Amino acid sequence: MQDTKTHVYFMPGMAASHSIFEFIKLPEEKFQMHFLDWFVPEKGQSLESYAKEMLQRIEHVNPILLGVSLGGILVQEMAKHLSVKKIIIVSSVKLKSELPRRMLFARYTQVHKLLPTGLVNNVELLAKYAFGETVVKRLELYEKYLSIRDKRYIDWCIDQMVNWNQTKYPANLVHIHGNKDAVFPIANINDCKVLKNGTHTMIIHRAKWFNEHLPTIILD
Numbered sequence: 001m002q003d004t005k006t007h008v009y010f011m012p013g014m015a016a017s018h019s020i021f022e023f024i025k026l027p028e029e030k031f032q033m034h035f036l037d038w039f040v041p042e043k044g045q046s047l048e049s050y051a052k053e054m055l056q057r058i059e060h061v062n063p064i065l066l067g068v069s070l071g072g073i074l075v076q077e078m079a080k081h082l083s084v085k086k087i088i089i090v091s092s093v094k095l096k097s098e099l100p101r102r103m104l105f106a107r108y109t110q111v112h113k114l115l116p117t118g119l120v121n122n123v124e125l126l127a128k129y130a131f132g133e134t135v136v137k138r139l140e141l142y143e144k145y146l147s148i149r150d151k152r153y154i155d156w157c158i159d160q161m162v163n164w165n166q167t168k169y170p171a172n173l174v175h176i177h178g179n180k181d182a183v184f185p186i187a188n189i190n191d192c193k194v195l196k197n198g199t200h201t202m203i204i205h206r207a208k209w210f211n212e213h214l215p216t217i218i219l220d
Contacts, residue, residue, distance in 0.1 A: 005032045006085070006218060007060040012037070013069030013091070014157045017147035020068065023207030026215060034059075036071075040153045047160045051077035058082065064218055067092060068203050069183065070161055079170065086218065087173040090210075091181055091200045094169040098188045103162050145204070174217055178202045193217075 008031055010021045018035035026033055036057055041050050055078050062085045067075035072092025079087050093099055148154075178198020179186045186194065198206055 003060075006030060006064060007032050007034060008064040008066060008218065009034045009036055009058060009075075011054075011065065011067040011071035011075050013067075013071050014038075014161075015146050015148045015154065016068075016071075017145060019147075020145050020204055023204065023211075024214070025211050026218075030215065031218070034063075038148055038153065040148070040150050041156050043152070045156070047074070047077055047164070048080075050074070050160075052081055054078055055082055064088065066090065069200065070157055073161065073164055073166075076166065076169065076173070084172070087170065088176065088214075088217065089173065090176045090203050091178060091184065091198075092175070093164075093184055093189070094173060094175055095167060096165050097167075098184065098190070099161070099164070100183075100185055100188060176217075178206075 008026065010018060010024070010033065012018050012020045015038070018037050021033075021035060024033070036054060039053075051074055054074065058078075062083055064086045065075035065079060065084050066088040067073070068090045069092050072089030072094075075087055075089065076094065078084075175189070175192035176195060177184070177186060177189050177192040178195045178200065180197055180199045183200045195202055195206060195209060198209075203210065
């Protein structure tokens with residue numbers, strides 16, 4: 001029997017598990033949802049090598065790749081080695097010029113290597129890195145979503161993001177961004193679908209909007 005469904009692979013943001021997508025629902029008669037999770041990279045592993053390793057988990061031809069934050073950067077790297085129907089990035093960047101000034105500053109000064117990433121078991125600090133929010137009120141919530149507490153992984157993620165060099169993005173990319181994003185300020189972002197009052201964690205808190213609009217965005 002011919003597979004008529006559109007296969008959508010979801011990649012969470014830095015340190016987060018795929019449970020951030022728990023409220024995302026797509027019509028089952030048209031779509032099949034698949035979830036990817038981060039693994040700890042090998043020492044010195046490049047982003048390209050990591051993306052190729054993640055591709056081994058893609059089981060369908062010409063899928064949709066959807067990535068959040070650093071996951072959005074990763075799915076763009078994956079799509080350089082795989083034919084995909086569409087790339088959707090959420091709360092992310094598609095060019096190095098869209099990175100915030102503090103990250104570009106870190107690229108040249110290497111100041112990001114001085115960050116206290118050894119404190120990754122401090123959920124509050126990890127949430128600030130991953131979600132750009134101070135999360136005292138939502139600590140239990142974020143403990144549930146943040147799955148990787150490995151220092152080498154966090155160091156690697158920050159380094160890959162700071163040093164990402166993409167200067168062109170493909171025509172089949174759709175960028176969805178919140179105008180209240182504290183990690184990647186909208187002022188640096190061009191050519192995106194703007195979600196009013198959307199924050200860096202809008203994939204969780206604005207799931208209703210995504211459920212209403214993603215089917216059209218995917219099939220458009």
